[in-house]
Amino acid sequence: MPSDIEIARAATLQPITEVAAKIGIPDDALHHYGKHIAKIDHAFIKSLETKPEGKLVLVTAISPTPAGEGKTTTTVGLADALNRVGQKTVACLREPSLGPCFGMKGGAAGGGKAQVVPMEQINLHFTGDFHAITSAHSLAAALIDNHVYWANELNIDVRRIHWRRVVDMNDRALRAITQSLGGVANGFPREDGFDITVASEVMAVFCLARDLDDLEARLGRIVIAETRDRKPVTLKDVKATGAMTVLLKDALQPNLVQTLEGNPALIHGGPFANIAHGCNSVIATRAGLKLGDYVVTEAGFGADLGAEKFIDIKCRQASLKPSAVVIVATVRALKMHGGVSKKELGSENLDALEKGFANLARHVTNVRSFGLPVVVGVNHFYADTDAEHAKLKELCRDKLQVEAITCKHWAEGGAGAEELAHAVVKLAEGEQKPLSFVYETETKLTDKIRAIATKLYGAGDIQVESKAATKLAQFEKDGYGNLPVCMAKTQYSFSTDPTLMGAPSGHVIAVRDVRLSAGAGFVVVICGEIMTMPGLPKVPASEGIHLDANGQIEGLF
């Protein structure tokens, strides 16, 4: 099998105008970025408001392992397959972050024959959305320090400025800094630090905003500091939101690209999946639903985090409801959940598979508890045995009464996921229950956390550390008690211990800290070490990235 980049480069791409035409977007509603990428104009999107909506399919997964699951490839493969079986389908994906491309991670545009293209642009600057978000965030940072510098009329306490800075690069050296050094002309020295751009609250706001007005209003609500008498200071208070909205105006228009099979894909926004909700923009998802019979979208990490946030944050805020959920699993990953090391994954091991199945079972049960119909997509890897796939299907049928379908989209493209597509259509067109959130809006913040921990994670209880408890009480007092919570927890386990695979029970979820994201509209709950600025490995991927003699990019993936 050739590499992802070789497959992508060998593909004959359709003009984006033709891809757009398939879902009824006229050329004058497109802002072109070369021949194969376009943004869809705000006004056209607004004009769709009265149209009926298609059906939403969420792709989520078991708890991630180093074996890989293939959530994005499944999302792309399923979208292609749905198109093949006659459903006009749009894939909605997150934009990849630039920084991690130079570290360890490959691209984030699918793989094999289930990719979105043009993959080099998508993985590099794309249409500049993340640069616009970095600029808007940086402007706010400069305005805050500038306010303090001149007269500090808002009485901002420089020890309590919560707005860190951002850069879209893996740069551990910027995690903790002191700034405004060097004398009077440079301001008041204080501690600060940088996060990677995808961790910016601007990114979360961008992905949850319904339109430009909502974007500006949400930006205005972001709490960036406290005064000396502990009153919250917002971005509106420092008069940052107008110019930030201007910087984000073009970026907020969703990006249209295509799958390798020429089907439309909207790739737009990409917030962190730990301290934010980890889904592409609401604007892209809603536009997709107006334009297609089906939208296939994905959520970050495993279903305990990604699907829960998709439902309790994104669907709740944007009044969305999936008609079917695909939980992606692999034989390899389930064997790891059953105790097999990565090196031994090449050998058949039905016992480990059965043991690791507990992880999948918990996720299936959880997603069903939202009132949603589920199918398991078993992403096929070449070393898997037929016996393993048969065993997994049997376990799903006998223990969960859920269908598990082997998918070969990575090797075969959409044709390899047609059976899954038929199953999804059957579920989506079958009986639908009302969406059941894990908690209600009016539930107290602490009880929301407990509900997630006990209902979805299998925890015995939560333990809120005193600092976090004080802040939660303050948030309730300040009127933020009705916000949903956004769990920042390891994605590798239902517990807070990343080595505890499978389906642990009765553990305690320790809440170490909480943070208010008032613009995004959630309270972040930090359980364990959460890294918001990655570092680079000893031999970064960047060392192999270069232009070849023909000016083509090598080493990116």
Add this chain to the structure above:
Amino acid sequence: MPSDIEIARAATLQPITEVAAKIGIPDDALHHYGKHIAKIDHAFIKSLETKPEGKLVLVTAISPTPAGEGKTTTTVGLADALNRVGQKTVACLREPSLGPCFGMKGGAAGGGKAQVVPMEQINLHFTGDFHAITSAHSLAAALIDNHVYWANELNIDVRRIHWRRVVDMNDRALRAITQSLGGVANGFPREDGFDITVASEVMAVFCLARDLDDLEARLGRIVIAETRDRKPVTLKDVKATGAMTVLLKDALQPNLVQTLEGNPALIHGGPFANIAHGCNSVIATRAGLKLGDYVVTEAGFGADLGAEKFIDIKCRQASLKPSAVVIVATVRALKMHGGVSKKELGSENLDALEKGFANLARHVTNVRSFGLPVVVGVNHFYADTDAEHAKLKELCRDKLQVEAITCKHWAEGGAGAEELAHAVVKLAEGEQKPLSFVYETETKLTDKIRAIATKLYGAGDIQVESKAATKLAQFEKDGYGNLPVCMAKTQYSFSTDPTLMGAPSGHVIAVRDVRLSAGAGFVVVICGEIMTMPGLPKVPASEGIHLDANGQIEGLF
């Protein structure tokens, strides 16, 4: 007269394909960014190599004053006028920097009826070139600290890392920082700071590179640090250049836009004019010369800095030679050079004009010393009197034997600069002398500085402070003695005292520091305080920038 943004918005823009066709660029050589902006493909530019070149016209100016000169408007107006008189002409301009838009400065796309459009995009993210440069610079910064973090095999001395970080925002708080704080996982604490992106050596390299190969080679020569035993460490040593070139690949293609009169303009690159050479990219200028009968381009600051660097750095490196030079002056600015305060500029003052004329006279003499034919473009302001314009023309004719032409492109567009256009054509098609540099390549660095100071600035001598002298000796020893020098001096005076207007003589130019820009290929000579990270004013322009009810940008200019 309506505002710049009102004029720009009222204009009917031509499809960029039609603008391209005027200078023989086929549509398949364009990478579109919406309907009115396109990048010109690398391969098409390469295909032009064997074509004959048009004539180059440099627009420079007297020493800037707060009264304003209008160099960019003259460049645009002259390009339109040349097109009107039958010369196929391309304007080549610098890209504006994003950060300063939110501070004090308005846009940088001309003004009145002499503008390039679409001005909002040009002044904001445009095609993302500066974001790409910021990303490439940031990657290098991350790789340097990452190298030190893991094993520091190059033995980099963290006290002697010269590579600062950059952001395209006016943010004084980042001028001086300590970084890598917070413990072992974040690296080795050290001092650092941020410059604005236009001050990055990547920007200078970008603007001097002939093609992608030259770009990568130049990046590799950039000295970013010293080892513990004082050996230089380059970007090539830290294996950064391949990935940086990939990040800059698309950006290096020049951007085609149009003037308000629908004539082609290439806007590409924008290095600082103090610590760098302050001209648009060599790639854009050369492409323009292959595509048009004439290219009109501008250099930063006054002719003492901008034109000198244009000749001694850009023309020398890129084998270019202007066929004519326009020195822009205004009655207002010359009156200020003659001692009139800004408030009193509304009144006629022939004596002050004559006194201030000394500034213009020195610049004319200087530019002629390069062997170049000169015409003075007198940019008309509404409060100027006929007597003042007559007086200035008379002074130019009698004292300098140079033609001075009143231009009204700001109010009238190209029609207002037709007389200037005819004069330029006459000069460019007249007798040409060989280009005479201020110094030769093999001249010692100190003597190069002295040559500029005494020949162009009217200085008696230079005084090299001991730190600078030591470094200059080291540069000579390390083999950099053959590089041109890049003077970083106040633009407001021929001296290093910004309040000394007119044409001072016999002063001493103190050289406080020197820096090696080995990738760009020059030695920066710092005479006085040089600011590489601007701050924001008490009431930043950003406070007035917002989207109106129709989603249009207000307050940007």
